[in-house]
Amino acid sequence: MERIELFFDSWEFFRDAALGSGIAGALLGALGVYILLGRLVFMSVTTAQVSSAGVALSFWLPALTGTAAVAHEHAGHVHCNVAEHAESPVISALLSPAVFSILFTISVMALANVAMRRSRSPEAVLAVLYLSGAAATVLIGTQIVHEIQDVQQLLIGNAVLVAHEDFIGLGVISALMLAMFSFGHRGFEAAAFWPQTASVAGIPVGVLNMVRLIALTVAIAYTTRVMGALPVFAFSCLPALAARAFSPNLRVMFFAALGIGACAGMLGYLAAFVFDLPVGPVQTGVALVFVFISVFISSAIKRIKEEEAIS
Numbered sequence: 001m002e003r004i005e006l007f008f009d010s011w012e013f014f015r016d017a018a019l020g021s022g023i024a025g026a027l028l029g030a031l032g033v034y035i036l037l038g039r040l041v042f043m044s045v046t047t048a049q050v051s052s053a054g055v056a057l058s059f060w061l062p063a064l065t066g067t068a069a070v071a072h073e074h075a076g077h078v079h080c081n082v083a084e085h086a087e088s089p090v091i092s093a094l095l096s097p098a099v100f101s102i103l104f105t106i107s108v109m110a111l112a113n114v115a116m117r118r119s120r121s122p123e124a125v126l127a128v129l130y131l132s133g134a135a136a137t138v139l140i141g142t143q144i145v146h147e148i149q150d151v152q153q154l155l156i157g158n159a160v161l162v163a164h165e166d167f168i169g170l171g172v173i174s175a176l177m178l179a180m181f182s183f184g185h186r187g188f189e190a191a192a193f194w195p196q197t198a199s200v201a202g203i204p205v206g207v208l209n210m211v212r213l214i215a216l217t218v219a220i221a222y223t224t225r226v227m228g229a230l231p232v233f234a235f236s237c238l239p240a241l242a243a244r245a246f247s248p249n250l251r252v253m254f255f256a257a258l259g260i261g262a263c264a265g266m267l268g269y270l271a272a273f274v275f276d277l278p279v280g281p282v283q284t285g286v287a288l289v290f291v292f293i294s295v296f297i298s299s300a301i302k303r304i305k306e307e308e309a310i311s
Contacts, residue, residue: 003274014273016167021231021265021283024223027174028232029239029261030181031216033254036240038192040216045233046126047109047217049133051224054104056140058097098169098225105221106214113213166226173222177215178258188212189250231268231280235261238287242294246301260290 007014035044112129116122162170181188190198191208198205224232239261240253247253268283275282 004270007270007273014161014269016164017162018266018269020162020167020170020226021269021279022262023170023174023265024227024232025235025239025261025263025265025268025283025287026258027170027177027219027261028223028235029243029264030178030254030258031219032236032238032240032261033243033250033257034188034192034212035216035236036244037250041237042123042126042130043109044216044220044236045229046112046130046133047105047220048224048229048232048236049130049137050108051101051105051133051221052229053133053136053140054101054108054221055097055225056137056144057104058100059144060140061100098166098222101225102218102221106217109213109217162226170222170226173219177219180215181254184208185251185254193250228280231265231283234280234284234287235265238284238291239264242287242291245291245294245298260294261287264290 011018032044035041108129112125115125119125187198187203187208190201190203191205192212195205195209220232220236223235239257242260243253243256247256264287265283268286269279271277271286272279272282
């Protein structure tokens with residue numbers, strides 16, 4: 001109880017991280033419906049791992065290319081400030097971790113998509129990318145030890161605090177994407193799950209699927225930058241899996257996964273604070289609890305209905 005009271009007494013200090021966890025969980029949970037039902041789970045974890053490598057690379061590039069960079073820690077989260085030292089505003093913007101990781105991830109995953117179409121084993125392409133991203137994150141981290149104190153944050157997630165600008169960016173991206181997928185759900189669902197029928201109906205399947213994949217990549221890349229790869233992968237799969245257990249249709253599943261993801265993000269953050277544990281693994285554990293509860297309740301309800309039908 002004392003730890004819980006301390007948490008809420010210090011709410012202004014932890015607010016951005018706690019609410020940011022909820023927002024990220026909501027965004028990834030809702031988009032996870034397309035990941036889970038579209039059988040893109042392995043692509044999701046690969047994208048998160050590639051994004052973590054992109055973040056690490058964004059810290060290393062300024063020193064590697066001779067562009068002066070200054071790293072400073074703000075509110076417990078590390079940022080790279082190149083605006084005052086970069087040769088141009090364009091370079092400064094491109095080398096910022098948020099922008100660079102998104103552009104890097106989109107580029108790599110676009111090339112991977114082409115390679116998967118030409119390969120006899122698409123899963124092998126994703127496996128190579130996943131392992132390359134994990135190895136690159138660790139190896140690059142050894143070269144930027146003074147800028148990033150703990151590279152594990154990119155791998156397992158330990159975002160105790162989140163910078164206010166990251167929180168604002170996360171809120172804007174989440175609001176735009178959730179609005180787009182909420183109002184355009186019929187088109188996105190048809191293009192993703194019934195492409196042949198959608199094509200006959202005149203729905204631009206190719207365009208909608210491209211927009212969907214770009215949106216998923218951007219969401220995973222940005223949230224990985226803020227939270228780390230492990231909780232991002234968990235939120236992109238587990239809330240949708242929990243919602244699927246009891247949802248009668250895709251629309252209900254979308255909003256149920258959104259709510260479960262938000263709850264898992266915030267409750268996981270609170271539990272990590274109370275028990276003094278790493279944030280990412282605890283958030284993953286809380287999301288798993290929601291899956292077990294949903295499956296148990298769904299199975300119990302189904303069993304009761306079967307017994308009533310027999311009697």
